[in-house]
Amino acid sequence: MKRRIVIAGLGLIGASIAKGLARVADHHIIGYDINTATLEYAKQNNIVHEVITEFPMDAINADYIILAAPISETIALLQKLDEVPFPNRVIISDVSSVKQSVIHTANQLKNKKIVFIGGHPMAGSHKKGIEAAKSHLFENAIYVLTPTVNSTNNEVEELKEILLPTKSKFITLNAEEHDEMTGVVSHFPHLIASSLVHQAEHWAKTHSYLPNLAAGGFRDITRIASSNPTLWQDIFYHNRKKMSQLLEEWITEMQFLKNLVDTSSKKEMIQYLDRAKNYRDGLGTSDKGIIPSYYDLYVDIRDQTGALAEVTQLLADESISINNIQILEIREGIMGALRLSFATQQLQKSSEHILKQQGYETMIEK
Numbered sequence: 001m002k003r004r005i006v007i008a009g010l011g012l013i014g015a016s017i018a019k020g021l022a023r024v025a026d027h028h029i030i031g032y033d034i035n036t037a038t039l040e041y042a043k044q045n046n047i048v049h050e051v052i053t054e055f056p057m058d059a060i061n062a063d064y065i066i067l068a069a070p071i072s073e074t075i076a077l078l079q080k081l082d083e084v085p086f087p088n089r090v091i092i093s094d095v096s097s098v099k100q101s102v103i104h105t106a107n108q109l110k111n112k113k114i115v116f117i118g119g120h121p122m123a124g125s126h127k128k129g130i131e132a133a134k135s136h137l138f139e140n141a142i143y144v145l146t147p148t149v150n151s152t153n154n155e156v157e158e159l160k161e162i163l164l165p166t167k168s169k170f171i172t173l174n175a176e177e178h179d180e181m182t183g184v185v186s187h188f189p190h191l192i193a194s195s196l197v198h199q200a201e202h203w204a205k206t207h208s209y210l211p212n213l214a215a216g217g218f219r220d221i222t223r224i225a226s227s228n229p230t231l232w233q234d235i236f237y238h239n240r241k242k243m244s245q246l247l248e249e250w251i252t253e254m255q256f257l258k259n260l261v262d263t264s265s266k267k268e269m270i271q272y273l274d275r276a277k278n279y280r281d282g283l284g285t286s287d288k289g290i291i292p293s294y295y296d297l298y299v300d301i302r303d304q305t306g307a308l309a310e311v312t313q314l315l316a317d318e319s320i321s322i323n324n325i326q327i328l329e330i331r332e333g334i335m336g337a338l339r340l341s342f343a344t345q346q347l348q349k350s351s352e353h354i355l356k357q358q359g360y361e362t363m364i365e366k
């Protein structure tokens with residue numbers, strides 16, 4: 001008998017999981033989404049084996065259910081599932097970026113057939129929706145599992161086995177430590193990125209040329225400000241206590257920095273920057289944690305017509321697909337750099353080899 005896996009919410013994350021899990025012959029993937037166009041797309045593109053339209057009752061025969069809707073919707077779906085007279089035990093998980101509110105709801109469930117284990121695959125994109133879904137989105141990414149009081153170690157292992165085709169690295173955390181850590185390294189940086197963009201927009205009223213000077217650094221640090229605002233509002237709301245605490249700490253830190261700047265303390269400023277550099281350099285980029293979403297390769301190119309096309313053509317000739325291209329610090333007549341992002345380390349390494357053979361200077365961050 002195939003294992004019946006229902007995925008509710010077929011957006012970027014739900015459909016990426018569906019695509020990954022559908023690779024296993026033993027899996028029967030059943031999709032549900034509140035948006036009928038999304039369900040239609042899932043069916044037409046064979047992202048799922050079957051679709052259902054009456055949730056939660058149509059999920060009654062599921063062996064596993066993965067809730068992949070926005071966090072507030074996931075909580076509502078979980079409450080609805082509590083009413084379903086499941087004939088057999090069902091493991092329910094989710095993908096929400098914040099865990100405490102979901103786990104709190106799960107701990108209140110009355111249905112004895114439900115075993116809930118929280119989940120959070122820690123990779124994503126600034127895009128949303130089923131059309132942006134990729135089977136390899138979570139390859140080498142951390143996938144956090146947050147067990148509940150009613151889940152056993154064996155059930156956690158069983159869920160891991162189901163999720164194995166995502167090729168993620170599983171770790172188990174409790175919901176509080178998860179929300180604290182992701183608050184610091186994932187959620188809070190989004191707030192700051194947006195605030196930096198607001199500051200630049202404000203100053204662009206004084207200097208209309210300002211956007212043209214927004215070089216690599218500004219683009220790097222604000223990249224995540226281009227993410228899905230509805231998703232991030234939901235994340236900030238569910239992790240609001242931590243966000244408020246981190247903002248307070250940040251304000252204190254900024255006051256400290258202002259003092260460093262105002263007093264022109266050269267030694268202290270170098271020490272401050274040095275400590276940040278050492279810690280940042282030590283984070284590493286070879287695995288997909290929260291910082292890198294892809295495997296990046298830097299290529300030096302001359303700012304000349306056709307340089308970009310030549311690099312992409314060389315890789316296309318070898319059927320290598322590039323996930324993202326960014327042009328860094330390119331100025332007229334001066335050496336510029338391209339950042340090419342690949343889905344796997346193998347593609348990154350092969351591309352490095354091909355480009356080096358053609359005389360390009362390349363670099364992979366260690």
Ligand SMILES: NC(=O)C1=CN([C@@H]2O[C@H](COP(=O)(O)OP(=O)(O)OC[C@H]3O[C@@H](n4cnc5c(N)ncnc54)[C@H](O)[C@@H]3O)[C@@H](O)[C@H]2O)C=CC1
Binds near residue numbers: 032033096120127
């Ligand atoms: N976008 C990202 O980078 C990441 C997001 N997450 C989490 O994944 C979850 C989904 O986010 P995305 O896939 O990015 O959003 P998305 O906007 O791409 O997809 C959400 C999907 O849920 C559907 N939906 C909304 N309400 C529903 C309901 N009541 N019943 C069924 N379907 C419903 C929508 O129609 C949409 O297809 C969120 O909880 C988020 O915290 C986790 C890791 C990364």
Ligand SMILES: O=C(O)C(=O)Cc1ccc(O)cc1
Binds near residue numbers: 097124291293
């Ligand atoms: O790549 C980034 O910076 C992301 O922000 C991706 C991301 C978004 C939301 C999550 O819950 C986990 C990862």
